[in-house]
Amino acid sequence: MFLAWILLLLGCVQSERACYNHEYQFEEKCCRKCEAGSFVERDCTSTTETVCTPCADGGYTDALNGLRHCLRCPICDREHHLTELEPCTPVKPTRCVCDEGFHCNGFSENGECTSCKQNVMCGVGEGATTSGSNPQVIHCEPCPDGSFSNIPSQRPCRPWTRCEELGMETVKAGSPVSDSECGESSHLTIVLVLGAAVICSLMLLLTYCCRKKHKGSLAILKDEREEPKPPLLPIYCREREHR
Structure with a gap:
């Protein structure tokens, strides 16, 4: 009799016990939930575990669950300007995003656009700015300084x-409706002009030196050509000198 009371008390405690997060309630029992990517085919019994x-293809569960299917x-509807960003898998739904130039204005129960x-x-x-509550919604604001x-x-x-x-150098400062206009720096122009002048001066000096040297060489050669040569002696005089 005492044993029967114990068993009855344990049954009452079991029936009143709240299920854990990894369990779901079925009749008076707490059954183990199925993993993401699966669903419950048969509920647990007093002697068997949940069958998952x-x-x-075409279905998913993205968390522990006690679902029967x-x-x-989701399907990304092109008529509603939705494009598939990530395909559906057994553990996650299809991820859809709005086309460029559009923002989401309709959501499903699980938060999908x-x-x-x-x-x-x-x-x-x-310029276009976005809000923190919905980063896809665009608002227009005047361009700040510098843009x-x-x-x-x-x-x-x-x-x-x-x-x-x-x-x-900045030739014309920018405005909210136009970009800055740039031009050659005056300092750079001066440096380039001075550099060109120095190079030209060196080239002229080098040309002058070369020409002067060339003229000197020609004068020496001309003097050598104009120098009188001693007269040739008769043949009999040369023979006597040799003797």
């Missing part, structure tokens, strides 16, 4: 060109 089956993989809306087009002198936008777009303002980093 892998998800087939896998979730259906289901439809998109075209973004606002920012005018000249304005510009010269055409309507859905992009942020572009920074002015820094002429000094290019070794040039």
Whole structure:
């Protein structure tokens, strides 16, 4: 009789026990959940564990679960300007993103994007910014100092060109609607002009020296040619000298 009371008490404790996170409630039992990528084919009994089956193509479960079937993989609807970024697998759903120039304005129960809306087009002198709550939603704001936008777009303002980093001078400062205009640096121009002048002077000096040297050589050669030679002696005089 005492043993029967013990068994009855244990049964009441088991039936009233809350299931753990890795378990699900089935009738009066706590059954082990199935892993991500599978679902419950048969619930547990007092003598057997939960039987799980892998998800087939087109289905998924992305967490521990007690589901009787896998979730259906979402389809990226091109008519709603959705593009597939990552395909569906047994452990994760399809990841869809809005086309460029659109933002998500419709969501499923699990937070996936289901439809998109075209973004606002920012005018000249304005740039696109995003909000923290939905980074895909575009707002237009005036270009801050140091940046510009010269055409309507859905992009942020572009920074002015820094002429000094290019070794040039700023001819015209930028504005919210135009970029900076760069020109050759006056210092660089002076250096180039002086350098060219020095090179030309050296070339002229070298040419002058070469010509002067050449003229000296010709004068020496001319003197040698004009120097009178001693008269030739008759043959009999030369024979006498040899004797």
